[in-house]
Amino acid sequence: MAGEKVNRINLTEKDYQGAPSTMCRGCGHDAISASVIRAFYESSIDPRKVVKLSGIGCSSKTPAYFLNQSFGFNAVHGRMSAVATGANLANHTLIPIGVSGDGDTAAIGLGNFCHMMRRNVNITYIVENNGVYGLTKGQFSATADKGSVMKGGKINDIPAIDIAEIAITMGATYVARSFSGDRKQLAPILQGALAHRGAAILDVISPCVTFNNHEGSTKSLKYVKDHLDPIHDVDFIPHYENIEVDYAEGTDQEVELHDGSRIVLHKLGRDYDPSNKTQALTAIHGAVAEGKFLTGLIYYDPTRAEFVVEQNLCDTPLADLGQDLLQPAAELLDKINAELMK
Amino acid sequence: MAGEKVNRINLTEKDYQGAPSTMCRGCGHDAISASVIRAFYESSIDPRKVVKLSGIGCSSKTPAYFLNQSFGFNAVHGRMSAVATGANLANHTLIPIGVSGDGDTAAIGLGNFCHMMRRNVNITYIVENNGVYGLTKGQFSATADKGSVMKGGKINDIPAIDIAEIAITMGATYVARSFSGDRKQLAPILQGALAHRGAAILDVISPCVTFNNHEGSTKSLKYVKDHLDPIHDVDFIPHYENIEVDYAEGTDQEVELHDGSRIVLHKLGRDYDPSNKTQALTAIHGAVAEGKFLTGLIYYDPTRAEFVVEQNLCDTPLADLGQDLLQPAAELLDKINAELMK
């Protein structure tokens, strides 16, 4: 242990690990877990304040493989968004990270997912997007591209749902896309999401090496690598670091997050303003038309209040309130009785 | 009867009526039913070839109030899209018209609705959008605008789902918005939808005079009338009418539908190309930002094949196939047995 690097709260990166993974060797999901570990470590977040939530699928198993010291809830297929909303209401001081799959989120879970975003529930919600149902052995998911080929040869005849597009449309306030293999991009995006209060949706392309890694698939490792289209390079500066960054005028852009942390976007050849909804959608449409994966912080809306704020909840988490605050006085019942006598 | 006007198949408009309505007097839904009757009559569609589908809600009751001679199915809450998809597969020669509410479609039914559009299932799908749950007495629906006031005084704190926006995003191929009170616009749009093969989604603002017609509501009759923003005037020319229309160069635009019918759009002061997805979304965003209801044919995609075509179904409706075609020969089973001996 001696000499091992620790973060601001004196934890090593190891302290953020979980149980050994049971993913297939090479699965993109494992790479994402590693980025999650990195992000929490780097942001010095106390794992005991974190709750890990998921649905059902290979992806949804992964919360067991990071942050061993956090509470976790592997719920039912497609309903993580609802469960997370409930947990958030019960205790808004917890830091929720959700992991889901493209089947879990965009097929069975689509309706609830959309409404969670509409409410701007505070969560860092990762869709580990591989275009297939991994755990049930390789059927097309709703993010499979039209024309993509299944392992058995079947061709998908319906257009894909674009997670980032629907997230922006439905009111998510922090929307990014990344690639499981790109920890350099993904980790700071995750840190930003954790600092953001509201629905942060991360569409992370995460190749399924077992069922969707063949010729003809548009989510194979090779295909994805060949078609990445990053908007910008991303850096994260935590709120407690008082760094004054030297921005290259016109090429770097700073985005301030709710807790004072900042995300710095380093331009890559194009102008891009993540706070413009229409522009964001246009950029996505353009990339999709070219068969590319637009990555980076695609959309960011700092203005909307998160869900629990709209609910005007008391500061103490509802879960922590005692009978004194939860039970009105008996006299108030008498008053109501009196009214009901009229 | 003598002297009553008949259409090309010798039916009077009365022949398209249904049972007496049980809507509240003045309900927008009744006005829409009248437009439906008008559209079918004008397009000379044989009601016996039509199927009427709906979910649950005031709106969903209305199929009983038009086209008495058609089969109808008032299914369960939010599942009309799935039921319609099944019916379409069983018999693709039927002409499906679906009526739903904003609660039915945008709340409980959202996920299934999105996937129906993704599949481009052939249907004319009307959302009778009043921003509330009428049948359960006036709670906010998912299309209630942020800031809109409920009858009891409660204020909605979540942004509305825009039916047209989500329809375009999810792959619907004919997307329009109209107003229950504007039969002149709605009827031809409906005729166009019926001529279109694919998912035609009509977001029809339809004030609930009982629960959402007060000051502070953004879906009251008055508010809606004051905020309509039509893109164009709409005319419908059925395929059997060989009219050569004299278009005012630069102001009229013709849209050809799958059966050879045409929709003529008469410009109202702005250039608008309904075949441009990004432009359509931008126009919607613009109108929403101004608190306006953009109406007209907002988006049209003639290129995508409807769902059953992608399924390569035989011409005879599946429902009409006999045992001769449905049951493979016994010898084929023997062959399979032989394979299973290996």
Place this chain on the structure above:
Amino acid sequence: MESPTINDLNICIATENGTGSASANNILFKSIFKMGIPCSSKNMFPSNIQGLPTWYQVRACADGYMGRKDVIDVIVMFNDATAAKDIYRVRDGGIIIYDDSTPLQANLKRDGVQYLGVPANKLIQKIVPASPLRTKQRNMIYVGALAYLFGIEMKTIKEVLEDTFGKKPAVIESNLVCIEAGFNYMKEKGFTQSIARLMAIPNGNKGKIITEGNTACALGAVFGGVSVVCWYPITPSSSLAEAMEYYFPRLRKTKDGKATYAIIQSEDEIAAAGMVVGAGWAGARAMTSTSGPGLSLMNESIGLAYFTEIPSVFFIVQRGGPSTGLPTRTQQSDIQLMYYASHGDTRHIMLIPHDMKSCFDFARRSFDFAERFQTPVFVAIDLDLGMNLWSSNPLVLGKEPFDRGKVLTAEQLEQWEKQGKKFRRYFDMDGDGIPYRTLPGNMHRRAAYFTRGSGHDADARYSEDEKDYKETLDRLRRKLETAREYVPKPIIETSDGAKTGVICFGSSYDPVREARDRLRAAGLKTDHLLLRALPLGEESREFVAAHDRVYLVEQNRDGQMAAIFKEEWPELGSRIASVLIYDGLPAAAGEIVRQIKAHEAHLRTGAEEWREKKLIASI
């Protein structure tokens, strides 16, 4: 000619909904109540907002029976659409009050009843200028007419108007004018009747409240400390959540005006259930309320809560099923669905109130049960209890502290460690099947665990091991066995030497009480067991065993509760005969008496009954 009964009268008012009759009916009912007469009301309304038939029954009953009465003494026939049938709803010798602004149509005439015409349309045209109000206030005419005919005091009516419309004298006045018009018309015509008279009973209903089960449940939950409510509108449960929306801001704000609750209208029932599970997991007292279709949709999440052992409360206000069925009519037909909800081996705790006080008490205590047993708990009522007005003694807040169950705080965990005890999320340390839990946010380094709906071991680790799995299932069953002794016990009434028992639950209670009195009068003494919870306990077994024959009254077609009895105690099963009411109307004593008498007249053995079953449905 019969001589008038005193305070025994059953009035049925037939109108069209959306015409404002609700207000008139309310005044009528409350006036009788205010006179101190025991009375009840039943609203048979359509699943539609305007223009469909609706019936409202007000029953005054000196003997205090609150159930619906199926024999109608007077019908107010104010709905043309149903008039042809309505004239036969009234008993022979009864009274039909109709609007004789136009002459009575021939097909609306029948023998053996007294017709009394009141020209409501004409009267109202004189009083109210053409306005939407006119249709509404026309209904006040029959209030006045009934008042005159049966002796409802105008002074009481005025009081009720004041109570109802509070500080709006203009409204009070305008209604009063119409009521008086009806009253005076009858008086001028010199109409009389001789079937019943209502007479004030001083202090008769003193201290009594009037409320609906949904309100009582809502208050129970609010006083029970619920802090997360997620719901989706559905009749007849919406008004439960809406009552909470009304009471929460008044009762559950902190000093600085912040909420100690969250009440969320979700996008559907699956979301509502999911949110409740999430909130229960995170430590809040969480609930949802719904009816049949919503319950069906919640099935998967209920199984999740059962298997992961998350406290969660489901208020189910039953309506007519299957499918959309009759959303505005009453049934008790979701009993099996609740008890067995979800796939796999599941059985759930159900609390079954039967009156306003138990609605309040059980709602309040449901959270104690849910947290004690770490499991979904159902509070099962029905439309009759939930949406009809019931008179009741005032609600009383019990003094017991909340039972938060086996939750370990960080401090307790520290203690445990010192004592060498290990926190194991799913370990049955106490032998009662109930494990200990910690709440997310607990900062003790051993507090965190992983919750999953898939197989797990006693330490909450993923496991597909057959022994772990069986152990979990066995422990869950053990938990249910523990619950048997814990849930509210049945209330048993015995009379000396009765060999026949009657069992019922929920809204059947009052009709059964009345039916038993009638049966006793007819020579059949019965004992009674009011079932108040599932799983069944020893008392219920003993009750069945102690009687030769037990009638189990329930409001469904298939004898769903009887099936649960038979499953538990097959050896006693053949003693149980089902009394089944399932036409959507609130249970009435008359039908219960009829069925029991028919059964007594023709006692059958089990095997015969089985053979006959095939025919029964067609009778």
Place this chain on the structure above:
Amino acid sequence: MESPTINDLNICIATENGTGSASANNILFKSIFKMGIPCSSKNMFPSNIQGLPTWYQVRACADGYMGRKDVIDVIVMFNDATAAKDIYRVRDGGIIIYDDSTPLQANLKRDGVQYLGVPANKLIQKIVPASPLRTKQRNMIYVGALAYLFGIEMKTIKEVLEDTFGKKPAVIESNLVCIEAGFNYMKEKGFTQSIARLMAIPNGNKGKIITEGNTACALGAVFGGVSVVCWYPITPSSSLAEAMEYYFPRLRKTKDGKATYAIIQSEDEIAAAGMVVGAGWAGARAMTSTSGPGLSLMNESIGLAYFTEIPSVFFIVQRGGPSTGLPTRTQQSDIQLMYYASHGDTRHIMLIPHDMKSCFDFARRSFDFAERFQTPVFVAIDLDLGMNLWSSNPLVLGKEPFDRGKVLTAEQLEQWEKQGKKFRRYFDMDGDGIPYRTLPGNMHRRAAYFTRGSGHDADARYSEDEKDYKETLDRLRRKLETAREYVPKPIIETSDGAKTGVICFGSSYDPVREARDRLRAAGLKTDHLLLRALPLGEESREFVAAHDRVYLVEQNRDGQMAAIFKEEWPELGSRIASVLIYDGLPAAAGEIVRQIKAHEAHLRTGAEEWREKKLIASI
């Protein structure tokens, strides 16, 4: 030393999943099968794609019992993660085959068994160059080792390799080399064993097929004329729909290459059920397939189909519940959920196959039942039947024409009109509870009607009338009564004078057959009833009535089928004792024998049993 049994051997292979052992196991099983020896296989695999423990059991059984055997003769211990437990899975006197490339760890040693080491890692390193294939082919080593030890013929193995890999001689060769390496190593070492020998039986399995229940069901549906299939992936039912995706294009194309079917992977189970209802309504033979969680989600739509009377078929492949439970293990724990599915009073027809032929036949005929009764029909199997390989006589296509039920064409409607008969959608013209229907697209002017899940009258008009409503419910119940006589009858085996009966269904059949033989050998004669459908019929009642004691064997914790018997015939209920297996493993005769013997040794009355129940779960 025992002398070797002939063709009686139970091998268990413990590996890690995703390592390609499935292929080796398949070759092993098929080789024994090809030798003509009656045999069966059970796959206990994890709910994960790679890296978790998996066990595969191959049982050769001269007596032809196909159930899982809980006594294991030989274990192939190729998974380090489970080895410490695996060594105790094998019986005393049994054999452990392990990889002795490295020496056996101390904790993996036990007494009373024979250890045989084969250095699989070392051998494979020599044969296969470092490649992903290596891990996979390492498994072939144990095939060779077992072949040598127990006498599986190499020539048969070669045949199976050829059958399996068809035209890929390189693959055949590379696998063969590995198998031979294992074979030769054992031979060189001169290893012997004396517990069992496998000996070819000429023509032993001649004419037999090997398949899975999911495939047999899929074929049944394809030959049964299903034309709309909507499904959502879920283990263990996915392979049913996937088998259809495989067979449809081969069997159900028109001459011009178009499809006479649609098979749609829907976005969730609610959509799948909704689509099926829509398709059934529009006249197609429509089905879905799912497992517990999907069934829970489909509840609302099932009620819709029941109440609107729409033919629809639900294939339910049961797995370990509740909740996500054990998705890759077997149970029969959704019996009550299927039978009572949805809210309100609902009961459904269930077909319960028990072998490959009945899977095929019932799947095929399910559409006849659905269309005849215009209602949801369940075909209920479980993972054991559905996903394990079973040997069977060939599937035979019955010659009966489809029964499309009471569907009226335009021509028939014309006839009816002439005869003065009126088409009334929900009218019980024939007294059997089943009305007539027309299909959308029927051009007769009287054909159209309106379908709704809300209350309706006999003419399909909206109705909230209590009489209409009760009539509908009664007729639906009558329909169920009609179905009792119509559904597949139980198969009854009696032996002279047995006072004890055994009832089982589905995948329990073979284990029960074996258990009964063992019990008979031990002096307890039993009769047997194989239940094949719900609702229950007269034969089942008579069977229970004819025996003093009836053991009802089922694979769930709560005795769900027993509850249905008790509900039907309470007077017979106390004769029924439940034999319950619910650890997720396929039922084994040993456990059934154990439970029955224990029960016989300590016969209890119903009341005692009830008191004990509370303790049972903790045993």
